[in-house]
Amino acid sequence: MxxxxxxxxxxxxxxxxxxxxxxxxxxNRSDAEDVLHQAYVKVLDGRARFEGRSSFKTWLFGVIRFxxxxxxxxxxxxxxxxxxxxxxxxxxSLDPAQAAAADDTHGRLREALSRLSKRQAEVLHLxxxxxxxxxxxxxxxxxxxxxARTHYERGKTRxxxxxxxxxxxx
Amino acid sequence: MTERDDDIRELFQGAxxxxxxxxPSFDRVRAGRPRRPAPRGRLLAAAVVTxxxxxxxxVVVRSRxxxxxxxxxxxxxxxxxMPSDFLLDVLGAExxxxxxxxxxxxxxxxxxxxTKGSQL
Numbered sequence: 679m680x681x682x683x684x685x686x687x688x689x690x691x692x693x694x695x696x697x698x699x700x701x702x703x704x705x706n707r708s709d710a711e712d713v714l715h716q717a718y719v720k721v722l723d724g725r726a727r728f729e730g731r732s733s734f735k736t737w738l739f740g741v742i743r744f745x746x747x748x749x750x751x752x753x754x755x756x757x758x759x760x761x762x763x764x765x766x767x768x769x770x771s772l773d774p775a776q777a778a779a780a781d782d783t784h785g786r787l788r789e790a791l792s793r794l795s796k797r798q799a800e801v802l803h804l805x806x807x808x809x810x811x812x813x814x815x816x817x818x819x820x821x822x823x824x825x826a827r828t829h830y831e832r833g834k835t836r837x838x839x840x841x842x843x844x845x846x847x848x
Numbered sequence: 849m850t851e852r853d854d855d856i857r858e859l860f861q862g863a864x865x866x867x868x869x870x871x872p873s874f875d876r877v878r879a880g881r882p883r884r885p886a887p888r889g890r891l892l893a894a895a896v897v898t899x900x901x902x903x904x905x906x907v908v909v910r911s912r913x914x915x916x917x918x919x920x921x922x923x924x925x926x927x928x929x930m931p932s933d934f935l936l937d938v939l940g941a942e943x944x945x946x947x948x949x950x951x952x953x954x955x956x957x958x959x960x961x962x963t964k965g966s967q968l
Contacts, residue, residue: 715879787863806861
């Protein structure tokens with residue numbers, strides 16, 4: 679694929695890619711932006727090469743996930759960021775008006791997803807948010823389809839329970 | 849995915865629509881965020897972490913250093929005294945520790961030397 683075509687494809691997948699990066703970074707938008715930038719650089723430099731074995735979006739999601747894992751392993755750089763952590767949190771969060779609007783509609787979902795296992799939350803995000811099939815989700819996560827299907831089924835059941843509990847509490 | 853999953857699907861799609869408004873532009877992400885100089889708090893935190901690591905390392909190294917056993921036993925030959933050495937503490941023991949000179953009979957027979965000329 680030519681560099682120009684790659685860039686067009688990246689731009690087309692950008693909103694979905696960012697949402698996936700946020701999920702891979704545990705909800706931190708600032709880290710997600712860094713991870714996505716690193717992933718784009720890898721793709722455009724040719725360090726990550728698309729060979730057409732899956733859809734471009736599926737492949738890109740795999741690159742993003744791998745890059746996020748690399749970043750999270752850089753524990754020393756994370757330790758150095760302790761000082762700026764609190765300050766950056768205020769930058770990363772939505773402003774109060776946005777947060778209030780988003781809270782009611784997504785707060786419950788976000789809270790429930792945070793209580794699922796990481797793999798369950800990832801599979802549900804890929805299937806329901808990103809409209810991937812379970813097969814594609816399995817490819818992104820590098821796991822057998824059967825395993826992905828198990829995470830999907832158990833995740834749905836648990837998510838429904840958690841959402842119902844939230845409603846009852848309110 | 850089945851029709852029974854429409855409730856979950858609707859929740860996720862609502863989140864997706866809302867998230868679109870807060871997605872940074874492609875050009876911004878492509879260019880990368882400008883790196884801010886490290887703030888003072890970050891440097892301070894790095895210094896504290898480094899010092900703490902150095903202290904822990906020093907404690908670990910010191911605790912693992914081989915312990916030198918105390919000198920309980922005198923290792924010089926002259927000071928060494930075995931439990932059976934009391935058997936040597938007899939009258940005239942000093943002759944046992946001296947080397948006789950050859951050719952001088954009075955060293956060997958001091959008692960006889962005193963009566964020299966009477967018998968020999």
